[in-house]
Amino acid sequence: MEIQPTALPDVWIIVPQLFGDHRGFFMETYHAKRYAEAGIAATFVQDNHSGSRRGILRGLHYQIRHAQGKLVRAVVGSIFDVVVDLRRSSPTFGRWVGMELSAENHRQLWVPPGFAHGFYVLSDWAEVFYKATDFYAPEWERTLLWNDPALQIAWPIPTGEDPVLSEKDRQGKRLQDADCFE
Template sequence: MELQRLAIPEVCLLTPRVFGDARGFFLESWNRKTFADLGLDLDFVQDNHSRSASGVLRGLHYQIQQAQGKLVRVVEGEVFDVAVDLRQSSPTFGCWVGATLSAENHQMLWVPPGFAHGFVVLSKFAQFLYKTTDYYLPAAERCLLWNDPALGIDWPMPVGEAPLLAAKDAAGLPLAQCECFA
């Protein structure tokens, strides 16, 4: 497993070793010891799976209590995945990083607690898997506005096309109005 720290060093892009031949491939996507050896001592409690059509944008989600760390990956299709630092004490507060995750590149993104997370689907559809370090708590769920100018996220949408959003994502709050972490 190869670990690359992004511009916000707590957010990591992980590339597993892929063993392939004419029959297909094998990769190990999670191994507690391997991740701990890389400095990521994680304990996951929940696995989630979503399928979304082209142009769907999900996010930017976070939980203000029971903050979740997320290990995310794509098993079919391609997405542009984003993490936004919502830790007010952080020198990167309000900054974002993004990475293209796909079934072809097999890469995963580690999004630690204290970050909002979202993605937009770049392929015809995508199947997105993620492990979380805490349980889903609907009462604590919050949504940061995906297109807040204060964030300046460069979503790779085709020119002139708007993303497909859930009502809660369209009603997200700008950073200046969001509940954030200490």
């Protein structure tokens, strides 16, 4: 596998090695020893899988306690995946990175604890699979407002269209009002 840095420290793109022939392909999507050697020494306790149609925007989610690290990939279709640094002590606090994850590019994204995460569906249908380092704790879940002007996230939403949001995501908090990490 290849580890590619992003503009945010500790957030990495992982490009698994793909073995293909006339039958199709094979790749390891997780190998604890190899990931630990690459700097992701996480213990995963929960796997999550979601399906969404084009134009759905999920996020930006995080847990202020029982913070989750996430290893994210699109197994069907494509998404624009976004991560925002919510660590007040970080020099990149409030900055974001975004990238396309797709079934075709096989890329994964490592999102460590301390970051908000969300995605916008680019394809007609997408399925996103992610491993988490802590269990879902709804009482500690928080939502950062996806379109907070302070973040200036360049979502690839077509002009004249609005993303489809859950009520929870519509009610997200602006960075200035959000619970953040130290």
